[in-house]
Amino acid sequence: MINFDVAFYDRSHWGRISVSDSDRLNFLHNQTTNTFKLRKPGEGCDTVVLTSTARTIDLATAYILDDSVLLLVSPGMSEKVISFFDRYIFFADKVKLEDVTEQTAAFSLLGAKSHEIVKALGAEALINQPYGTHCLADEVRIAVGSGLATEGYTLICDRSIHLKQKLIDLEVTEIDEPTWNTLRIEQGRPMPGSELTEDYNPLEAGLWHTISFNKGCYIGQETIARLDTYNGVKQQLWGIKLNQPTEVGTIVKIGDEKAGVITSVADSIGLAYIRTKAGGAGLTVDLGEIIEVPYLTHEKQS
Numbered sequence: 001m002i003n004f005d006v007a008f009y010d011r012s013h014w015g016r017i018s019v020s021d022s023d024r025l026n027f028l029h030n031q032t033t034n035t036f037k038l039r040k041p042g043e044g045c046d047t048v049v050l051t052s053t054a055r056t057i058d059l060a061t062a063y064i065l066d067d068s069v070l071l072l073v074s075p076g077m078s079e080k081v082i083s084f085f086d087r088y089i090f091f092a093d094k095v096k097l098e099d100v101t102e103q104t105a106a107f108s109l110l111g112a113k114s115h116e117i118v119k120a121l122g123a124e125a126l127i128n129q130p131y132g133t134h135c136l137a138d139e140v141r142i143a144v145g146s147g148l149a150t151e152g153y154t155l156i157c158d159r160s161i162h163l164k165q166k167l168i169d170l171e172v173t174e175i176d177e178p179t180w181n182t183l184r185i186e187q188g189r190p191m192p193g194s195e196l197t198e199d200y201n202p203l204e205a206g207l208w209h210t211i212s213f214n215k216g217c218y219i220g221q222e223t224i225a226r227l228d229t230y231n232g233v234k235q236q237l238w239g240i241k242l243n244q245p246t247e248v249g250t251i252v253k254i255g256d257e258k259a260g261v262i263t264s265v266a267d268s269i270g271l272a273y274i275r276t277k278a279g280g281a282g283l284t285v286d287l288g289e290i291i292e293v294p295y296l297t298h299e300k301q302s
Contacts, residue, residue: 006113007173009180010164011106011147015078016156019085020068021094028062028069031088031219033202035212041066044132044143046210048202049081050220054227055198056205057084059190061154063134063143070141070156072106074192088219105159107167110152110175110183117170118142118153126153149187149294182266188239188293194248195237195263195271203227204273206237206296213300228300235260235273238280239293242268246287253286254278262287 019028029036034047043064049057058081061072073081078099089095109117115127122137126144134143134154139161146152157163168174175183190196190205202211203224213228227233240252240262252260252272260274274280274290280298283290 004111004173004175006109006111006117007175008164008167009108009110009147009175011072011108011154012104012159014075014101014106015071015073015081015099016101016104016106017071017073017078017082018068018096018098018100019071020096020098023094024069025064027085027089027093027095029215030217031085032060032062033207033211033218033220033224034062035215036062036064036069037215039064042134044134044145046132046207048207048210049084050202050218050224051198052219054201054220054223056192056196056200056202056207057081057198058192059196059202059207059210061132061143061145061147063132063141063156070100072154072156074196077192103159105157105161105163107155107163108147108152108180109155109167109172110146110148110150112151114146114152117167117172120170121155121166123153148184148189150183181264184295185264185266185271186239186269186293188237188271188295190237190271190296191264195273200235200237200273201227201233203233204235204237206298208297208299209301233276235275236280236298237263237296238272238274239291239296240270240272240285240287241289241291242270243288246270250287254283255286259283259285 025036032047034045058077063070123142131145141156143154250262259278262272264271281292
């Protein structure tokens with residue numbers, strides 16, 4: 001288990017998409033899993049982009065600005081998400097999409113002392129605010145939420161700001177990609193190419209907290225509603241405490257019976273899709289024990 005008081009992770013290679021013009025909130029409301037119509041500038045949320053059959057394209061974080069919505073998407077996913085959205089923008093729709101990844105930088109600030117750093121950056125008002133709440137402080141967009149279950153913040157700015165050096169000057173330690181990957185597996189954040197693929201839907205992926213079940217129609221909504229109504233989720237994503245070296249793609253078994261498959265591994269912990277009928281946290285399998293991880297949810301959120 002990785003522990004630290006405060007650290008930052010450079011997410012500048014993750015994608016950032018600006019969604020602008022007057023229909024932007026209605027558009028995102030109708031194309032993704034969370035609710036947008038009534039959201040105000042300064043708010044934010046996680047949402048999932050789905051195919052028409054509710055297969056997962058990407059998990060995104062949306063920040064509502066005065067005249068646009070800024071989407072933070074997974075590494076290498078900007079073009080795919082924009083291409084998907086483009087198919088649903090019709091002649092009368094007032095929606096503009098722009099990939100702003102190259103012009104901007106993004107960082108996750110993680111750990112119990114991240115609040116002190118945010119205070120030093122001039123955004124003390126964000127402390128103890130709801131997830132996704134954000135503000136602009138000295139040309140840096142600072143938002144509640146680290147991208148993991150760990151408490152922290154997300155920072156987005158123009159690349160000319162040199163924010164990384166500011167964080168280093170504040171004596172915040174940078175964590176590298178392998179450390180971030182270990183953290184996200186320990187905490188259960190699913191990623192495209194591993195847990196988020198067109199083989200799985202967001203209910204299976206433990207992303208119930210990103211889904212509005214009462215907002216009405218959106219892309220993939222009919223399938224999601226049917227799975228929920230008829231308890232049709234046949235497999236679910238869990239952590240697994242491994243008892244042996246294991247590779248991605250390894251079949252998880254109970255006796256001679258297939259119970260699931262490993263999707264990510266870091267040291268002695270992994271993520272795995274497990275058949276719902278086989279069980280969940282506390283289940284003993286051939287590769288170890290199925291465990292709860294804090295990022296994932298497996299039922300409707302109140």
